[in-house]
Amino acid sequence: MPEGKIVKALSGFYYVLHNEELIQCRGRGVFRKNKITPLVGDEVIFQAENDLEGYILEVKQRKNELIRPPIANVDQAILVFSAVEPDFSTALLDRFLVLVEFNHIQPLICISKMDLTTEEELQTISEYAEQYQKAGYEVILTSSETETGIERLNPHVENKISVFAGQSGVGKSSLLNVLRPDLELKTNDISTHLGRGKHTTRHVELIKIGNGLIADTPGFSSLEFTNIEAEDLTFCFPEIAKASENCKFRGCLHVSEPKCGVKAGVDLGEIPTYRYEHYLDFLKEIKERKPRY
Incomplete structure (x- = not known):
């Protein structure tokens, strides 16, 4: 039986890439019975009725999966955050990073719209970039207008399935248009009233960029720590x-415990205060989460 990868899901159809051709497939009824939903990124076994249509028979084991956006087997998450318009937010970036780290996906921080910064804003963003790099993250400063940083971004995309994620209006589609100009993806200006953009992406689709695949997704519609437990959170902050x-003490949560290495690291300036404060905020949120039955 032929095998392929789902690169698009739309209106009940799954588009499977096989030998550089797209086969439009439906899922077998057995998936509904077994509560299996094929996802973009899935490696599948399918049966082709003809050159263009077929049925998915089996979904192969996934190495990871995200619920929102619904995608599987992701190698890296390219977290796109604008320097300005909307303003750079460490709190929101750290929330994204925790979710990505928890799902064992390699993060790459991409700060866009650098051409719009003042000298003071440039200095601030550069300092944040240095701090995140020190924590162990790859950070690339980019501009779709001047194509700054694109040459650094290209090698990270090769031979990987990547998710472009971030709040709306940060320039994800603009960056994709620079990486592959023939896409001509729609971009929306920022609403001056709301200070944020409208999502221009309506479904998940893997787009071929060089030898890699990038998912231009509608973004993480849920940023809640639904499955993360208090003791997991430490490991979602590399420097912590x-x-x-x-x-x-083993199992230290770094709040009020004596002889805590993390609090000592904050006092010594080895861990940025804002990162530690976000850790405490997220820990409180997890502890106050309503139990699920």
């Missing part, structure tokens, strides 16, 4: 996880 090795 490293500092926690110096904690006296």
Whole structure:
């Protein structure tokens, strides 16, 4: 039986890439019975009725999956955050990073719209970039207008399935248009009234960029820590996880415990105060989460 990869899901159809051709497939009824929903990014076994139509018979084991956006087997998440319009938000970026780290997906921070910054804003963004790099993240400063940083972004896309994610209006589609100009993806201006853009992407689709595939998704419609437990959170902050090795007590949550390596790291300036404060905010949110039955 032929095998392929789902690159688009739309209106009950799954478009499977096989030998550089797209086969429009439906899922077998057995999927509904077994509560299996094929996702974009899935490796599948299918049966072709003809050159253009077929049925998905089996979904192969996934290495990971995201619920919102619905996509599987992601190698990296390219988190696109604008320097300005909308303003750069470390709180929102850290929330995205926690969700990505928890799902064992490699994050790449891409700060867009650098051409719109003043000298003071440029200095601030550069300092944040340095701090995130020190924490262990790859950070690329970009501009779709001047194509700054695109040459650094290209190698990260090769031979991977990547998700472009971030709040609306940060320039995800603009960046994709620079990476592959023939796409001509729609872009929306920022609403001056709301200070944010409207989503221009309505469905998940994998787009071929060089030898890689990028999902231009409608974005994370849920940023809640639904499946993350309090003890998991430490490991979603690389610099906090490293500092926690110096904690006296196993299972330390770095709040009020004595001889905490993380609090010592904050005091010494090794962990940025805002990162630690976001950790505490997220921990409180997780602890106050209503139990699910």
